Amino acid sequence: MREQIEKLYAVPPVEKEVTEARRIFGDFRTALNNGEIRAAEKTVNGWQVNTWVKQGILLGFRLGELAEMGDPKVLSFVDKDTYPVRRFKVSDRVRVVPGGSSVRQGAYLAPGVVCMPPMYINVGAYIDEGTMVDSHALIGSCAQVGKRVHVSAGSQIGGVLEPINASPVIIEDDVMIGGNCGIYEGTRICARAVIGAGTVLTRSTPIYDVVKGEVIKASKDSPLIVPEDAVVVPGSRAITKGRSSEWGLSLYTPVIVKYRDEKTGAAVELEDLLR
Numbered sequence: 001m002r003e004q005i006e007k008l009y010a011v012p013p014v015e016k017e018v019t020e021a022r023r024i025f026g027d028f029r030t031a032l033n034n035g036e037i038r039a040a041e042k043t044v045n046g047w048q049v050n051t052w053v054k055q056g057i058l059l060g061f062r063l064g065e066l067a068e069m070g071d072p073k074v075l076s077f078v079d080k081d082t083y084p085v086r087r088f089k090v091s092d093r094v095r096v097v098p099g100g101s102s103v104r105q106g107a108y109l110a111p112g113v114v115c116m117p118p119m120y121i122n123v124g125a126y127i128d129e130g131t132m133v134d135s136h137a138l139i140g141s142c143a144q145v146g147k148r149v150h151v152s153a154g155s156q157i158g159g160v161l162e163p164i165n166a167s168p169v170i171i172e173d174d175v176m177i178g179g180n181c182g183i184y185e186g187t188r189i190c191a192r193a194v195i196g197a198g199t200v201l202t203r204s205t206p207i208y209d210v211v212k213g214e215v216i217k218a219s220k221d222s223p224l225i226v227p228e229d230a231v232v233v234p235g236s237r238a239i240t241k242g243r244s245s246e247w248g249l250s251l252y253t254p255v256i257v258k259y260r261d262e263k264t265g266a267a268v269e270l271e272d273l274l275r
Helices: 002-010 015-033 051-063 242-247 262-268
Strands: 040-043 046-049 066-071 075-080 207-209 214-216 230-238 250-259
Touching: 002 015, 002 051, 015 051, 207 230
Parallel strands: 207 250
Antiparallel strands: 040 046, 066 075, 207 214, 230 250
């Protein structure tokens, strides 16, 4: 499949080849739905971006034609026919609570995932077992979300399709994302970290670790990485130059105020009864 996708991405099919190309893409999309392939995966050497998978997702947009979708008497959409809305069955063991949520074809939701309305999960996203996506939350294209993660209400997990080799946002197992957070530009949240409500993390945002006395930054070859067990909250740092200093201005910055302990774990423990 990889060879077929790479070939079709490099050389767009001519008209007589489109039917076969759409069949190949259909098999590719099914593999995404089933979690058999993914845009990034963890290996013994760390996280690896599967560029060919992102190429296949982009290929779907190229091959697709605009089509009317949904029930025109209730709620209708116009989108590429290669990416209709996913429909779940009881056998999938995914809870989609009534109230206006959408999951695009090409996204994988493992058994035990809970979707609270309204929320949206885009193509290429991978949501692992026991994760809750709360109301008004967005999981962007190709974002990778681990097991037992809570993406709280109003939070956005950014997506990335281009540049084609760029790392997506990665949320590892047992992470707590507080309400109204924004995680963007390939940021990686390592296992068991807690991101406090209102925190925004981007590639250009340094994190000040007041516990270890370090400043964590992204580099040319590495995204912004939040360490395991870190507890990150919104903070600020004073501007010490020019008029900004005279006016007492400060800039937003995320701050690691502690590392997760038993007390923190109890405070953010997910309630099994909800699942």
